[in-house]
Amino acid sequence: MQNPYLPYPVRIDDITVEAEDKSLKTFKFVFLNDGDEDQFAYRAGQFAELSIPGKGEIPIGIASSPVEKGFVKFTVNRAGVVTTHLHNMRAGDRMGLRGPLGNCYPWDLLEGKNILIVGGGFAFTTLRSSIVYMLDPANRSRFGNIDVVYGARSPGMLLYKDELVEWEKRDDINMHITVDGTDDPDWKYNIGFVPPITEQKAPPGGADTYAIVCGPPIMIKFTQPVLEKLGYDHDHIIMSLENRMKCGFGMCGRCGIGKELVCKDGPVFTLNQINRTPREY
Amino acid sequence: MTLLTIDKDHWTQGLAAAADHYRLFGPVKEKDQHQFKALEKGRLPDLDLVNTRLSPKDLVFPQSEIMLTYSLDESREDHHIMKEAHTDHAPRAVVGMRPCDARAIQLVKLNFDTPDVKDPYWLKAYEATTFIGMACDTPLSTCFCTSAGCGPYNAEGLDILMMDRGETYLAKIFTEKGKAFADTAGWNQATPEAAEAFVAAKEAAEAKMVSTISTDNLADTDLLDLHGAPFWDDIAFACLNCGTCTFTCPTCWCFDIQDEVQGKSGVRMKNWDSCMFPIFTVHTTGHNPRDTKTQRVRQRFMHKLKYFVDKYQTGIMCVGCGRCVRQCPVNIDIRRVCELMNSFKPADACVAQG
Ligand SMILES: Cc1cc2nc3c(=O)[nH]c(=O)nc-3n(C[C@H](O)[C@H](O)[C@H](O)COP(=O)(O)OP(=O)(O)OC[C@H]3O[C@@H](n4cnc5c(N)ncnc54)[C@H](O)[C@@H]3O)c2cc1C
Ligand code: SF4
Ligand code: SF4
Ligand code: FES
Numbered sequence: 001m002q003n004p005y006l007p008y009p010v011r012i013d014d015i016t017v018e019a020e021d022k023s024l025k026t027f028k029f030v031f032l033n034d035g036d037e038d039q040f041a042y043r044a045g046q047f048a049e050l051s052i053p054g055k056g057e058i059p060i061g062i063a064s065s066p067v068e069k070g071f072v073k074f075t076v077n078r079a080g081v082v083t084t085h086l087h088n089m090r091a092g093d094r095m096g097l098r099g100p101l102g103n104c105y106p107w108d109l110l111e112g113k114n115i116l117i118v119g120g121g122f123a124f125t126t127l128r129s130s131i132v133y134m135l136d137p138a139n140r141s142r143f144g145n146i147d148v149v150y151g152a153r154s155p156g157m158l159l160y161k162d163e164l165v166e167w168e169k170r171d172d173i174n175m176h177i178t179v180d181g182t183d184d185p186d187w188k189y190n191i192g193f194v195p196p197i198t199e200q201k202a203p204p205g206g207a208d209t210y211a212i213v214c215g216p217p218i219m220i221k222f223t224q225p226v227l228e229k230l231g232y233d234h235d236h237i238i239m240s241l242e243n244r245m246k247c248g249f250g251m252c253g254r255c256g257i258g259k260e261l262v263c264k265d266g267p268v269f270t271l272n273q274i275n276r277t278p279r280e281y
Numbered sequence: 282m283t284l285l286t287i288d289k290d291h292w293t294q295g296l297a298a299a300a301d302h303y304r305l306f307g308p309v310k311e312k313d314q315h316q317f318k319a320l321e322k323g324r325l326p327d328l329d330l331v332n333t334r335l336s337p338k339d340l341v342f343p344q345s346e347i348m349l350t351y352s353l354d355e356s357r358e359d360h361h362i363m364k365e366a367h368t369d370h371a372p373r374a375v376v377g378m379r380p381c382d383a384r385a386i387q388l389v390k391l392n393f394d395t396p397d398v399k400d401p402y403w404l405k406a407y408e409a410t411t412f413i414g415m416a417c418d419t420p421l422s423t424c425f426c427t428s429a430g431c432g433p434y435n436a437e438g439l440d441i442l443m444m445d446r447g448e449t450y451l452a453k454i455f456t457e458k459g460k461a462f463a464d465t466a467g468w469n470q471a472t473p474e475a476a477e478a479f480v481a482a483k484e485a486a487e488a489k490m491v492s493t494i495s496t497d498n499l500a501d502t503d504l505l506d507l508h509g510a511p512f513w514d515d516i517a518f519a520c521l522n523c524g525t526c527t528f529t530c531p532t533c534w535c536f537d538i539q540d541e542v543q544g545k546s547g548v549r550m551k552n553w554d555s556c557m558f559p560i561f562t563v564h565t566t567g568h569n570p571r572d573t574k575t576q577r578v579r580q581r582f583m584h585k586l587k588y589f590v591d592k593y594q595t596g597i598m599c600v601g602c603g604r605c606v607r608q609c610p611v612n613i614d615i616r617r618v619c620e621l622m623n624s625f626k627p628a629d630a631c632v633a634q635g
Contacts, residue, residue, distance in 0.1 A: 001401045009362045053351045054542040079565040094361035253535035259588035278508045280570040
């Protein structure tokens with residue numbers, strides 16, 4: 001019997017500081033044992049449990065993309081006990097990785113469709129995974145137009161800055177980057193919160209267009225009416241929830257909302273599904 | 282199914298013989314309470330019980346269980362690599378559990394033994410255990426098993442069901458596991474003609490049940506309507522969030538995972554947890570999706586009486602053992618809650634809200 005609680009041993013290969021205040025770091029892991037990377041076959045939108053022996057385990061969205069081989073990446077916000085410990089670790093340190101867990105963005109459904117991605121703050125991680133996946137030469141033709149509205153508090157808080165610049169240059173993806181505010185006179189992108197920028201820049205909804213939204217609850221709350229106004233149906237709005245988790249595969253009962261378990265039935269749900277569950281997220 | 286008669290001397294000898302091959306567990310009386318314990322050699326289960334304070338769920342789902350072990354000593358080759366802890370899965374038997382508790386384990390199995398993922402700790406312990414039930418001739422006033430998909434002579438989840446006939450026990454053997462135990466114990470006096478005694482005793486025991494609930498409307502009532510029903514504040518008013526109801530309940534299975542380190546060696550363990558505790562769902566940001574007492578009380582009852590019903594279509598997640606009713610310090614009674622939920626009509630909500 002396979003033990004789903006047993007993490008794969010991994011080594012931290014590299015750490016990138018993302019945010020100017022150092023609260024966000026991206027950890028690149030490599031598997032210690034041959035074969036484990038193949039076992040850990042994930043899809044964009046899934047998460048994993050990062051496991052620090054002696055400290056605990058936390059669910060984190062997978063920031064790398066299945067088309068990137070040889071490593072797995074996670075971007076972690078320093079929030080409490082385990083994340084603070086992780087932020088203090090160094091390249092070469094060992095820990096555990098359990099997963100992949102949860103469903104993923106509904107790639108079968110999204111095939112052939114236009115995709116609007118709306119992300120705010122560090123919830124952008126699994127959206128990065130999706131963007132890299134869709135932009136991969138082997139996959140790009142499987143999707144229509146790709147629009148990305150991505151916002152952070154300030155320019156320094158934007159994740160994956162080098163990639164944002166690269167994506168900006170491409171003509172097969174429309175980037176709409178925004179910050180809440182900045183005193184940088186050279187700032188050449190948008191200024192404003194994600195919902196109004198979405199209203200200005202996002203393509204209208206329709207049978208062929210899906211929106212994937214990931215961000216802090218307040219952003220989601222104000223983005224939803226904007227998308228409705230733009231004509232997105234509730235089953236064309238896809239969101240990812242983040243309830244408190246432990247086991248990550250449906251047994252500990254912690255992440256339940258109504259009869260759904262966010263770890264197993266989600267974390268990705270359509271707004272239609274969410275509307276049919278109690279507001280406990 | 283085989284039917285055996287076991288006279289009480291044989292019963293004692295048989296358990297002694299079985300003890301050489303099985304680790305035995307059973308109800309014993311300590312102070313004035315019965316509880317399930319490992320039976321050291323020669324100790325007999327005390328079958329003259331009403332119902333134990335805690336259920337025997339901890340035999341397959343210990344209150345605290347080590348899952349993984351690891352070393353933090355960097356001079357060791359395997360430092361920081363987690364390994365499955367060794368757990369004893371030698372054959373064991375629980376002797377004298379009630380039919381309600383046996384059914385409860387079957388309901389909990391739906392959670393731990395799923396088509397996609399299995400909990401090896403729960404499942405290996407379950408598979409190693411032979412479940413020997415003692416039919417219940419003295420239901421308490423708080424028992425309502427017959428209206429919770431169960432009954433005092435229910436066999437679901439049992440390998441052997443016994444009934445007391447004074448000088449002798451009658452035992453129904455249902456499974457290979459049960460047969461193996463009876464063989465080991467040397468119980469082999471087949472008495473197929475005694476089947477009627479079971480039927481008569483079952484009817485007599487059921488006739489003694491004084492407490493019932495209705496559950497027939499739960500499946501058809503809309504989940505969000507029930508969630509938004511006006512009675513939750515009233516139900517939750519006195520709740521202390523002490524968690525007693527969840528810890529004593531044989532069908533509650535929620536757990537926590539925690540690391541513990543001593544020196545350089547550490548373990549990762551599984552501990553019972555409760556949706557009644559405020560930190561159960563709190564996010565790191567401080568946001569808590571079930572921040573209020575009412576939300577938490579509602580979660581427990583909705584999980585048992587609605588979410589589970591909708592998810593598994595196998596009735597409610599309650600076997601009517603009455604433990605939570607007897608032990609809640611402020612008398613919150615699932616029977617009353619179930620009546621309110623079952624008789625709820627969304628239109629009532631409009632009336633109640635004016
Ligand atoms: C699907 C999903 C994806 C996520 N993706 C990301 C991501 O990509 N990046 C990111 O940065 N974050 C992400 N998060 C959030 C992340 O999981 C949390 O920030 C993280 O768990 C915080 O862990 P911590 O140990 O630092 O926090 P802490 O709050 O210190 O929690 C540590 C542990 O202690 C427990 N605990 C907390 N308070 C108490 C108490 N008072 N008493 C007893 N126990 C307590 C908690 O249950 C927790 O298990 C995601 C969450 C989910 C569910
Ligand atoms: S909810 Fe109460 S009555 Fe029902 S099984 Fe649990 S403890 Fe027993
Ligand atoms: S036992 Fe009673 S008081 Fe304690 S948490 Fe349960 S309902 Fe609340
Ligand atoms: S995290 Fe354990 S059930 Fe979802």
